[in-house]
Amino acid sequence: MLQARALSGLLAVSSLVLAALAGCGSEGDGTSPRGEGGEGGATSGTGSAGEGGNDTPSGGVGGSDTTTSGGAGASGPVSDDEPAEMNGMLAAHNAARAGVSPPASTPIPALAWSGEVAAVATAHAERCVWGHSSSPYGENIYATSGTATPTQVANSWISEKNNYDYGNNTCSGVCGHYTQVVWADSRRLGCGVATCTTGSPLGGGSWQYWVCNYDPPGNFNGQRPY
Numbered sequence: 001m002l003q004a005r006a007l008s009g010l011l012a013v014s015s016l017v018l019a020a021l022a023g024c025g026s027e028g029d030g031t032s033p034r035g036e037g038g039e040g041g042a043t044s045g046t047g048s049a050g051e052g053g054n055d056t057p058s059g060g061v062g063g064s065d066t067t068t069s070g071g072a073g074a075s076g077p078v079s080d081d082e083p084a085e086m087n088g089m090l091a092a093h094n095a096a097r098a099g100v101s102p103p104a105s106t107p108i109p110a111l112a113w114s115g116e117v118a119a120v121a122t123a124h125a126e127r128c129v130w131g132h133s134s135s136p137y138g139e140n141i142y143a144t145s146g147t148a149t150p151t152q153v154a155n156s157w158i159s160e161k162n163n164y165d166y167g168n169n170t171c172s173g174v175c176g177h178y179t180q181v182v183w184a185d186s187r188r189l190g191c192g193v194a195t196c197t198t199g200s201p202l203g204g205g206s207w208q209y210w211v212c213n214y215d216p217p218g219n220f221n222g223q224r225p226y
Helices: 089-098 115-126 150-163 176-181
Strands: 138-144 188-196 207-215
Touching (some): 089 150, 089 176, 115 188, 138 150, 150 207
16 A cells, blocks of 8 residues: 655755745745745655645745746747656646636746756656755655656646635645746746655655756745746
């Protein structure tokens, strides 16, 4: 039987974030999505730990700013070919961006697949060390003791839409993975996956580690995703 457990909200933060809160809160006040995007969101009984979320600069804290990484121009970036093992990941992200509620006043640009960004995500996944990287990108991470499809991984993050109150820019539970998925200024997506035999956050044994990076990063303090 697959086992899952929620990890501490302080476990997977990177050096880019000063204060790690569980998916929401502005410097501890619980009022807005934060850059670390919500550790601790494992779904009990599914064998997956979707916690960890995106970990991006929080209001410019930690020596990184909103201009990191090569963003898209007005016409958007050119998309590389999505590898077969990631089939469905880009489509799920772009469906979520097109289907935000309330609707965006200006359509959110579709993400383009980036081999460059994916290489960074893959390298981090292959380290088999649960937690966020120190890359300049936004980052969502996901672990399962079974196997998952790209669509299932993306939808685990997108399902947090129900936890996000756009009007008040607040979370009820974890929503930072979702807000990174639909962050309008993010234009490039790249993901990687590795099968690991050590370092499991799920209690031991073989596990599958998914990492998606977003360029430019999102989830800045006090800002809505669109």
